[in-house]
Amino acid sequence: MSIIKAMSMMELFPSLSDDERVGLEEQLRDGSAWSVNFGVMLGCSVLLAGLGLLQDSVAVVIGAMLVAPLMTPLIAIGLGLVQGNYDLLRTALQSMWRGVVVGLVLGFLLRVLIPGSELTQQVASRGSANILDLFIAFFAGVAAAYALARPKMSGALPGVAIAVALVPPLTASGIALGSQDWSVALGAFILLLTNVVMIVLGSAMVFRLHGLKTKDLDHKVALSMKRIITGLVVLGVLGMAPLAYRLIDQVKIGQSRPASYPLPEELWSALYQRAEQEKGVDLIRGLRTGDFGIVEVKIFLLADRPVRQVLIDDLEKMVKNHMGADTQLTVRAAQSAPIISSTRVPREMPGIVR
Known part of the structure; x- marks a missing residue:
């Protein structure tokens, strides 16, 4: 029975060759590095998302998700944790925190500079995350890592980017800050953090199942990576309680739909x-x-x-x-x-x- 299970796991998560491992790592490192191209694409995606949010335009928001480059650094963090690769982790984390700052600043400026702009339903909805958003982010991380580990499935990545929606909550938080709506700003930022944590955990799990863990990893490095992953798991579990409560509350009172x-x-x-x-x-x-x-x-x-x-x-x-x-x-x-x-x-x- 154990042999059958092992064979099934190998079919689902086949081991990668050395060339495939090196190629995956290089792809994620290049895609995660902060550069002019990364900054321009991120800025465009934030501006698109902000304008779509302020106009209550779902189509524009979806377009912003496709342009956003933030998914790659998160997947790179998952691989870095599995491999104990500090260089990859450092590169991806630097891009992430810079991206968060850029998103908040541009969202804030959009709200301040556009006359007559207001918090639309698209913005407000990003401030009311529930536990379903947590699971969406986790499975988006699983799908993205799985697609990257199997190049023939890379065509699924745009759909994953749409599903997880990293840039809209980031931009919504900046817009809400510009409106001094602290509740929506905090809720949208919590949604962003929830997405980040669960995407990293989902991708790390997939890479581990693919056998991408470095065998000769130093004991101290391995222990540090385990502690980081454990901390992320604890954050995810702690986030379940308020998010589950919010879902129950939404079920009781119904989804918010403004009449005016x-x-x-x-x-x-x-x-x-x-x-x-x-x-x-x-x-x-x-x-x-x-x-x-x-x-x-x-x-x-x-x-x-x-x-x-x-x-x-x-x-x-x-x-x-x-x-x-x-x-x-x-x-x-x-x-x-x-x-x-x-x-x-x-x-x-x-x-x-x-």
Whole structure:
């Protein structure tokens, strides 16, 4: 029985020849080294991902995943851990931390420099990772290492890059930092770290099964590699608890799908300044619905007196000048009053619909 199992393992994970091992190591080292080409491709992928995220465009985000070069350093780290290859580890780690810095900075700048940009659903979704993302990253690492170890399957690598999505959460974290949305920024960065850890573990497992471990590895080096891998496993296990909790929470309340979006910052500022001129009236909220065709804008006011028609006309003019003449405007005003008891609520004034 053990012989049959051994033969099955050999078929699934055949040993590589010396030339194939050397070729794999050189391929990963060259692909992981920080260079002008690496930096340009990474910068382009981050900018593509950022623009796609800000426009809520899935197609553009997918294109950014295909361009991104970050997958190769992670696979190289997995091979470096299995072989105890400090040079390969150093090369890949340097590229990774530089890539993370570039991604955060470019994402931040996109948010700051593009007027009226906002946190779309594509950005927010990267800040709510769950345990399924952990398994996606692990099996993506397995698939990538398996494809690299068997050159005839290298055509599967673009699909792996799309599945794991390293650059979008990195860019989303930078965009959220620019918006000072610390929750989304932290969630997206945790998703990135989860992907990194699980890809490294998945690729290391595959390379080990392929017999790529160096036989004459020094005892101290081997012990160091085992400790690093153990630490990564512990990180992965520790990450399961909050990610599993988040999945359970999402199952309970359902997936987040926004029914409306914030108004552009320039329009919101103008509306707020106009409302400030009206005595006894405060602008408390503004939102929009619809992306194509007819767009509806809703404005909510808090007033201690009847709202003048001239204010409504001014708000309508400002909205249509900014959003288009076909924009539908709804203005609702609530009268400010204290809550007397649990059975009484503030009296609401009739809504004004335009």
